[in-house]
Amino acid sequence: MSALRERLQNSKDLVFTVEFPVIDGGGMAAVEKNVARLSPWFVAANSTDNTAAHAHASNLSVAIAMKNFGLEPILQIVCRDKNRIAIQADMAGANLHGIENIALLTGDDVTAGDEPEARRVFDLDGPQAVNVASILNSGTYLSGRKLQPAPNFFISAVENPFTHPFDYRVQRAIKKHEAGAQMLQLQIGYHPDRLENFARGVHALAPDLALLPSVVLVKSSKPLNFMNDKVPGIDVPADVIARVASAEDQSEAAYQLALEQCKHALTLPGVRGIHVTDFRHDDTLERLMTDLGRTPHNL
Amino acid sequence: MALESAGRKLLPLLLTVEHGLKKPVWGCQMCGQCVLHSTGMVCPMTCPKTLRNGPCGGVREDGHCEVKPEMQCVWVKAYERKDKLHLPQIWKDHYNELRPPVDMRLKGTSSWINLITKRDAWLPAGWRARKESQK
Ligand code: SF4
Numbered sequence: 001m002s003a004l005r006e007r008l009q010n011s012k013d014l015v016f017t018v019e020f021p022v023i024d025g026g027g028m029a030a031v032e033k034n035v036a037r038l039s040p041w042f043v044a045a046n047s048t049d050n051t052a053a054h055a056h057a058s059n060l061s062v063a064i065a066m067k068n069f070g071l072e073p074i075l076q077i078v079c080r081d082k083n084r085i086a087i088q089a090d091m092a093g094a095n096l097h098g099i100e101n102i103a104l105l106t107g108d109d110v111t112a113g114d115e116p117e118a119r120r121v122f123d124l125d126g127p128q129a130v131n132v133a134s135i136l137n138s139g140t141y142l143s144g145r146k147l148q149p150a151p152n153f154f155i156s157a158v159e160n161p162f163t164h165p166f167d168y169r170v171q172r173a174i175k176k177h178e179a180g181a182q183m184l185q186l187q188i189g190y191h192p193d194r195l196e197n198f199a200r201g202v203h204a205l206a207p208d209l210a211l212l213p214s215v216v217l218v219k220s221s222k223p224l225n226f227m228n229d230k231v232p233g234i235d236v237p238a239d240v241i242a243r244v245a246s247a248e249d250q251s252e253a254a255y256q257l258a259l260e261q262c263k264h265a266l267t268l269p270g271v272r273g274i275h276v277t278d279f280r281h282d283d284t285l286e287r288l289m290t291d292l293g294r295t296p297h298n299l
Numbered sequence: 300m301a302l303e304s305a306g307r308k309l310l311p312l313l314l315t316v317e318h319g320l321k322k323p324v325w326g327c328q329m330c331g332q333c334v335l336h337s338t339g340m341v342c343p344m345t346c347p348k349t350l351r352n353g354p355c356g357g358v359r360e361d362g363h364c365e366v367k368p369e370m371q372c373v374w375v376k377a378y379e380r381k382d383k384l385h386l387p388q389i390w391k392d393h394y395n396e397l398r399p400p401v402d403m404r405l406k407g408t409s410s411w412i413n414l415i416t417k418r419d420a421w422l423p424a425g426w427r428a429r430k431e432s433q434k
Contacts, residue, residue, distance in 0.1 A: 080348075084400060106355045109348060109366045120348065127352040128400050135425040138432075142400075144424025160356030165378040171395045172353045178433075179397055187356050232357040232365035 002100040003072050004044040005154040007299070008183060008210045008272055015273035016289070016299075017074060017185065017212060020045040020066060023057040028065060035069040040296035041289045044101055045071055046185075046275075049078040053113025060093050067099060074156065075099050078107030083123035084132065084142060091136050095151040103156040103185065104129035108232075127172075127179050130157050134180030157181040161198030162189030163233050170201035173209070183210040185275045188227070190236045192264050203270035210272040213265040217278045217285060218254050221245035255284055259291055266292075314409045331405030332419040337393035339381030346373040351398040354378075399426055 007015050018038050023030055038045055047063035050056060063073035075094050077087055094102060106126035110118045124132065132142055139150035157176040161169050173184055184202075189195060199211055218224060221244040228236035240257070247253030262274050274292075278285050289296075321327030321335075321342075328344035334351065335342060343351050347366035354374035357365025362375045381394050399422055405413060413419035422430065 106348065106350065108355075108357055111366055122348040122350065123403075124400050125348070125350040125352050126355075127397055131397060131426070131429065135429050138425075138429065140425045140428070142423045142425040144428065158356065160358075163354075163356065163358040163360070164362045164372065164375045165354070168353065168378050175352065175395055175397060232359050232368075233355075235360040 001152075002044070002154045003299070004074065004101050005182075007043055014266070015210070015212065016042050016294070017273065017275045018042040018045045018285075019275070019277040020047055020062065020071075020073075021278075022048060022051055022054075023062055031062065031065040032069050035066055035071040037285075039069075039071040041285070041294060041299075042276075043072065043299045044074050046103065047073045047075050049076045049105075049107070050081055050113075053080065053108055053110050053115070053118075055113075055115070060090055060097075060099075063094065063099050064097050067097065072101065073099055074101040074103050076103045076105060077129065078105045079122050079124050079126060079129055080107035080110060081121055083121055087124060087129060088132065088136065088141055091133060091151065091153070092141075092147060094153075095136070095147070095149075100152055101154045101156065102133055103158065104133060104181075105158050112232075126157060127175050130155060130176050130179040130181050137180070154182060155180045156183035156185060158187065159184050159198075160187035160189070160233050162187060162191050162194050162235065166194060166197070167201075169198055170205070173198070173202045174205050177206045177209045182208070183212065183272075186211060186213045188214045188216050188234055188277070190224075190234075190240050190261075192261070195265065196268055199268040199270050203268075207270070209270065211268075211270045212273050212275045213261075213268075213271060214275045214277060215258050215261045215265070217258055217276065217280045217288065219280050219282075220250040220254060223279060224254075255287070259288060262288070262292055310409060310412060317409050317411055329407050329410075330401055331408040331410050331413050332402060333410035333414070334398055336386070336390045337396065337398075339377040339379070339384060339386070339394070341373055341377035341380055343373060343377070349401070350374070351401065353395070399423075 021034055047059050049059035059076055063075045066073045077090050110116055110120045133153050133155045135142055136151050137153050141147055159173045221241050224236045224241045227234045244250055244253045265271050326342055326345045330344050354372055358372045362371055364370045364372045381391050
């Protein structure tokens with residue numbers, strides 16, 4: 001059984017997951033180094049699928065490498081680049097390699113990346129992809145053809161509580177849950193009130209659905225501005241940006257903001273942990289985990 | 300079968316009428332498996348990602364589309380309209396149902412004929428089996 005599932009379903013412990021850095025250089029040594037850094041703190045890490053519509057070493061290849069080096073992968077599969085046949089092939093490949101955690105996402109558009117001229121696929125959408133993973137779990141492909149041994153996927157998805165239509169986001173989360181998702185990693189967001197409404201709404205309807213809000217570690221107000229201006233679906237209020245921008249020590253102010261976000265999120269119903277994305281690449285990740293009361297290797 | 304052959308004869312006429320009506324009003328893309336009734340009469344195929352199950356996470360703060368910032372998100376519009384329009388309750392209730400993947404073979408065919416012949420109710424065997432097991 002995947003350690004992630006085990007932790008979520010058989011314990012009340014908090015669960016921390018992390019975005020595994022994309023691999024464009026450094027070869028296997030880069031994977032190994034990142035695993036060594038992250039595995040003391042995180043039960044599992046997302047092996048991303050051409051994140052932000054940029055090509056990188058593939059989702060499955062990095063997931064297999066991570067697993068070999070000793071960190072449990074969450075294999076992300078995005079609907080933008082692959083049709084239903086290729087998506088199922090990713091799933092069957094994961095099954096072959098004993099990878100159980102999979103996360104299904106609609107994905108951002110090709111226009112978000114560095115090859116906006118590419119063809120977008122979206123043959124399936126996020127909720128459909130979740131349902132297809134559930135179908136594979138029952139021992140067949142979408143077509144009904146047998147797949148054996150049947151996978152034992154721990155299926156997750158992503159939802160954005162921070163954008164329109166706000167009250168529909170809860171229903172959409174439930175739709176993914178009914179399609180088979182048992183965990184939702186949430187989009188990065190800077191409106192605690194929206195997160196709170198979403199968590200309460202989801203928890204009332206699906207108390208077993210584990211929510212992992214995302215927190216991103218940045219060093220200054222620059223990336224906050226970037227997200228606000230350039231990443232559709234992320235709104236960073238002016239006062240949040242100003243709080244970091246006007247601080248004497250921007251790096252410290254940005255850290256305190258992230259720590260506050262974690263502490264707030266962990267008080268909400270249905271929230272079982274945090275998903276961390278690190279854009280700082282210094283020792284702040286370790287600091288954050290320590291400040292949240294974690295000790296290394298005590299996942 | 301009789302229905303099917305009648306449908307086949309009517310096909311060219313119906314295709315023209317359906318497209319002629321639905322294209323200007325709803326921007327119909329002739330996917331051949333119409334879900335307009337359950338989406339507040341907003342065609343999900345006009346979403347740049349052709350999503351059939353609700354809005355992606357990229358909706359902008361002003362409710363506009365991630366891909367086409369000048370356009371209101373199709374699903375935001377659908378969500379607003381489904382409550383505003385006087386549609387039968389059952390259609391409104393279908394808003395959040397899990398719609399199956401599009402059958403690409405039906406593209407360019409008449410959804411009216413496909414509805415009459417039940418061709419649009421075809422599902423891949425795996426999808427059908429899961430749906431039945433959930434009932
Ligand atoms: S923002 Fe709305 S219309 Fe645009 S791609 Fe996403 S779901 Fe489709």
